Amino acid sequence: MNQCKRISAVLALSLLSIVGCSDDDSTEQEAVANVALKSMSPVSDDVYQPGQQITVDFSTETTLLTNEHVGVSFILIERDKVAELETEDEPDGYDLGEFYIEQLQEGEQNHTATLILPNEDLVSGEFVIAAFVDTSGVISNEVDVTDNKSRGIESGDETTYSSVTISDGHYHDFVLDKLKVGDGFAIFPGPGKRDTTGTGEPTQKVPDLIGFINATKFGNSVNEADISATITIGETTYHAHLWNEQAQAYMETMRIKFPDHEQSHYFPWDVAVNGVLLKAIHDDFDHDGGENSFSMTFTFHDNSDEIEAHSENNSITVEVPYALYHDEVSTAESVELNSNKTTIASASAMQTTASSATTMQTTASSATTMQTTASSATTLAKVGSWSATYGDSDAVAISPSFYSYMNVSSSNGGSAEGLVEADLDLYLFDKSASLVSASAEASANVSDGEITYAANFSVLGDTLIDEGDTLTALDKSLGYSWSEEQKVVETTFTIVIVPVTVEAGVSGSLDLGVGLAYSNSRIDLGGDIVTASMDAYATAEINLGIASGGVGIDFLIIADTFNATLYADLAKAITDSKITLGIDVTNDIEAISGEFYVYVKYPKYKWCCTVKTKTKTQTIYDTSTLYDKSWTILDESATLNY
Numbered sequence: 001m002n003q004c005k006r007i008s009a010v011l012a013l014s015l016l017s018i019v020g021c022s023d024d025d026s027t028e029q030e031a032v033a034n035v036a037l038k039s040m041s042p043v044s045d046d047v048y049q050p051g052q053q054i055t056v057d058f059s060t061e062t063t064l065l066t067n068e069h070v071g072v073s074f075i076l077i078e079r080d081k082v083a084e085l086e087t088e089d090e091p092d093g094y095d096l097g098e099f100y101i102e103q104l105q106e107g108e109q110n111h112t113a114t115l116i117l118p119n120e121d122l123v124s125g126e127f128v129i130a131a132f133v134d135t136s137g138v139i140s141n142e143v144d145v146t147d148n149k150s151r152g153i154e155s156g157d158e159t160t161y162s163s164v165t166i167s168d169g170h171y172h173d174f175v176l177d178k179l180k181v182g183d184g185f186a187i188f189p190g191p192g193k194r195d196t197t198g199t200g201e202p203t204q205k206v207p208d209l210i211g212f213i214n215a216t217k218f219g220n221s222v223n224e225a226d227i228s229a230t231i232t233i234g235e236t237t238y239h240a241h242l243w244n245e246q247a248q249a250y251m252e253t254m255r256i257k258f259p260d261h262e263q264s265h266y267f268p269w270d271v272a273v274n275g276v277l278l279k280a281i282h283d284d285f286d287h288d289g290g291e292n293s294f295s296m297t298f299t300f301h302d303n304s305d306e307i308e309a310h311s312e313n314n315s316i317t318v319e320v321p322y323a324l325y326h327d328e329v330s331t332a333e334s335v336e337l338n339s340n341k342t343t344i345a346s347a348s349a350m351q352t353t354a355s356s357a358t359t360m361q362t363t364a365s366s367a368t369t370m371q372t373t374a375s376s377a378t379t380l381a382k383v384g385s386w387s388a389t390y391g392d393s394d395a396v397a398i399s400p401s402f403y404s405y406m407n408v409s410s411s412n413g414g415s416a417e418g419l420v421e422a423d424l425d426l427y428l429f430d431k432s433a434s435l436v437s438a439s440a441e442a443s444a445n446v447s448d449g450e451i452t453y454a455a456n457f458s459v460l461g462d463t464l465i466d467e468g469d470t471l472t473a474l475d476k477s478l479g480y481s482w483s484e485e486q487k488v489v490e491t492t493f494t495i496v497i498v499p500v501t502v503e504a505g506v507s508g509s510l511d512l513g514v515g516l517a518y519s520n521s522r523i524d525l526g527g528d529i530v531t532a533s534m535d536a537y538a539t540a541e542i543n544l545g546i547a548s549g550g551v552g553i554d555f556l557i558i559a560d561t562f563n564a565t566l567y568a569d570l571a572k573a574i575t576d577s578k579i580t581l582g583i584d585v586t587n588d589i590e591a592i593s594g595e596f597y598v599y600v601k602y603p604k605y606k607w608c609c610t611v612k613t614k615t616k617t618q619t620i621y622d623t624s625t626l627y628d629k630s631w632t633i634l635d636e637s638a639t640l641n642y
Contacts, residue, residue, distance in 0.1 A: 034062070035063075035070075037058065038058075040162050054116070056162055060111065061109075069494075070103075072101065073605055074097060075091070076117065076129055077092065079126040085149075097116065098497065128161045130150035130160070136547075171218055171309055172218065172219040174217055174225055175314075176215050176299075179296075180211045180318075182210045182211050186320050188323075188324055190282065197279070202250045205630075207243065215256070222304040229271055230296070233294050234284060239277075268391065268623060281324075285322075379640075380407070381406065382405070390592050391592040396427065396596065398425070400422070400589065402422050402423075404564045406568065414521075414574060418442055418525045418583075419440075421437075422530040428489040431489040437456070446521060479514075481511045486507075495617075501540065501543055502539070506536065510532050514526070530560065531562075533558075538596070548601050564583070564585045577641060578639060584632075584634070585632070585634040591628075592627060597621075598618050
């Protein structure tokens, strides 16, 4: 009996023990909203210099939070001053910038931050990098913020720090990040169109290639460098000369200057090839080989006394497809041109010899002469055109294209027709819009005295002039001025942690001035087909309640005058079987210059006790005007005898 009592007592105690454990489980704390800096990995290199880029891997751990636009702030401080992060309002450290977490996720997240060590005279020795999560206080319902920052170093725990050794001197490095050639291809004049013996710097003003580079500079000891461009064909490399605005000439190098440290900058360029290089392009061209291309290389030349950290990133090479245009027009093509104005308007002077190039946008100027004896008439034509893209289409770019045509024929006792066209296409943040389209044409013949004219002027898709008629006399001036501020595109940038919606467009004026006349058997067409003076304008809306900001802009998109004067004299067509014609086409252009940036102001955590306002700027453009030229696209006269 006593034995049974003992067994019962043991069972009772066991049951009580089980019940007690169950009660303990039920009293566990509920999970609370929190984000913590969990760890920071050692940096990759043993020793760094001021101004050098540094990469830091770190992790965060999140519970019940999915906040967006969370910033992580980093600070560099001497190891023996780390205690100031806890005791001082203004620790004696260096702000390394912020890392952007687009959205917190439940559990552990791994991140990699790329930072820049300060460009200051730092003492050499041991430093540590510390971090703070939610630098701007985006999270409002976090229960504990003590684990948001690096901690525990006083007790020997460096899990949330990275140690860094700083050496004497300053880091210096130029980097070529991106090379873009216009629309991605090139078109050159074929044999017979230009001199192919000249060496040295080209004397022309018309570029053969246009584009831009993006480059970065690290360190503040050197902020200027020379850039050269070369074209390699087969095993031979040639200089491709770069336009220098101040000298108003093509030279072997172009000087660039970085306005700021550690910032990537846009530099436009404009290249011409001399006669020897043009001949090499001709000789290498395979008429039956499909796509033809050459390699183009841009290279930094650091002429300073500083030792550059890396020289292998000073060059960048791209392949450039190209084609040739020529002035050979078949009899059938000539007859079609003479009988169909629609064909005239669309027939480009850039007749390419490579089928792969026929769909390319024209990127050069030309003068094409056609003189053909067909079954119906003898014809003579002069054609000139120009097209190029200035700027970066991912940001702001302008693409002007001009076309002019004058044709005379022995048909109908002597006839003539002329056409001029101008188009300006605008690119804003990878969106395109037709800024302006203008054209004027006229035709006349001697036998029946019939004159036909037409004119069109459209701005941002709205047709302002669209008229034409068939007459027996013509003396008309067409003019129209447009001046307005108009939104073209809307896009969003994220600057540090702040989303910014930018509306951008154009502000300025466009003018059309064309005269058309026919008297005494002479037809004239010409004037300022397009005069443009267009600035960019933009507004910004800050999409995060803790921040403010806006747009800074003093930016010229284009100032351009395209003038074309065409005439044909038919007075001696019947008596002397002779017709004279002339065509003069000029362009005066300034494109893409000034400053365009977006900025934000937001609260920035200053470690111990202070919150300050930080301003951050994202530069879209900051460039001098490279494309500032006046040149003649075509200036020719001729006589048709038949």
